[in-house]
Amino acid sequence: MNVKHQLAIVVWPWQYHNHVLRDAGEFAGGQVREVRSSNSLSVIGIALTKNGRTRLMVANLDHRSQAIRIQSLARGKAEWFQLDGGNVSFARSVPEEFSGRPGQPLTVTQEEVEIHLAPHAIARIDQPG
Numbered sequence: 001m002n003v004k005h006q007l008a009i010v011v012w013p014w015q016y017h018n019h020v021l022r023d024a025g026e027f028a029g030g031q032v033r034e035v036r037s038s039n040s041l042s043v044i045g046i047a048l049t050k051n052g053r054t055r056l057m058v059a060n061l062d063h064r065s066q067a068i069r070i071q072s073l074a075r076g077k078a079e080w081f082q083l084d085g086g087n088v089s090f091a092r093s094v095p096e097e098f099s100g101r102p103g104q105p106l107t108v109t110q111e112e113v114e115i116h117l118a119p120h121a122i123a124r125i126d127q128p129g
Contacts, residue, residue, distance in 0.1 A: 026055070033047035
């Protein structure tokens, strides 16, 4: 791992870690799938599967908003959530309520889906089994 990548992880907002761990923990005992980024110093991700469900978690490590193009999602319905500077106070003050809120509907109809991530935001895309 190079030093630039390590620094990007260190400056990532600490307030998000407990939500990321909770989201990943819901898939304990499942499988981790490879996610490739065309710019891993700026965007990273992990895909988890369990009982036919898929969760993709993507982080914008940059201080600028970014349009993220995601390929190879299964066609069909999904929900996506974003944790960013605009909702992190709510997430910290009532974490259970924040985690239980409904996501924004996302219909995957083609090979590639584009989402927009705020600076240092984390997106979670859930597809049912």
